[in-house]
Amino acid sequence: MELKPNQVRLMMIQVADAVITAEPLLSQADRDLGDGDHGLGMARGMEAVKTQLEKLDPASVEQVFVTAGTAMMSSMGGASGALFGTLFRAGGKALAGRPVLDSQGLSLFLEAALEGVMKRGGAKPGDKTMIDALAPAAGEAGNVMDQPLPQALAAVAAAAEAGKDASKIMVAQFGRAKTLGDACIGFPDAGALSVTVILATMRDFVGV
Ligand code: ADP
Ligand code: MG
Helix, strand or coil: CCECHHHHHHHHHHHHHHHHHCHHHHHHHHHHHCCCCHHHHHHHHHHHHHHHHHCCCCCCHHHHHHHHHHHHHHHHCHHHHHHHHHHHHHHHHCCCCCCCECHHHHHHHHHHHHHHHHHHHCCCCCCCCCHHHHHHHHHHHHHCCCCCHHHHHHHHHHHHHHHHHHHHHCCCCCCHHHHHHHHHCCCCCHHHHHHHHHHHHHHHHHCC
16 A cells, blocks of 8 residues: 555645644643643644645655645744754655655655654653654564555554653653653653654554
8 A cells, every 4th residue: 555645635634633632631731741832833834734735735755744844844943843843844855756655755754754853852762852753663664664554554653652651751851841750651752642643643554
């Protein structure tokens, strides 16, 4: 199974709707650890993604993801606007010249997204950030790139979710949560939760 550019566009609109719906959950997660603005920031960014994608007649898979990332970056502000914008822009650029999104493309996307976010924010696995969901997802995508896209996305979404759950016992090294020290323990990172929502929606879009 492979997704053509217009199917990737429809998938990203579904992702945007899912993140907007998850706003209360994301806000609560950030309230437990930070300032509580993550849900509203993500929802604002995803509204901008929808506005741009609803009028796009995409020429490539790359264009869909880069358009989404640019919309997030210019509408969200704050740490996560730059970081989630980078995730989609860097991931999208890695798909240049590929006519469809398949399991191999998914792996390229997530590897480049991870590298971009790490370079941009300076965090590494274990610091209790979105990277703790993104890194296991990228790792798993490399393991399953010979499987059909629905199976690959199911495995990747599960890896992200496990990473998000593992972030509960981590002590934050970035953002406002850093000032909490050990009081962070027991709560998952809000950005990791957003990554989980994004990948679970991609999984649901392709079905198994
Ligand atoms: P802000 O930190 O400006 O309030 P948000 O609340 O929208 O922004 O986003 C917080 C999330 O951003 C965190 O939960 C974490 O996942 C992610 N984050 C913050 N700083 C970094 C960083 N340096 N590298 C990777 N992710 C980060
Ligand atoms: Mg915040």
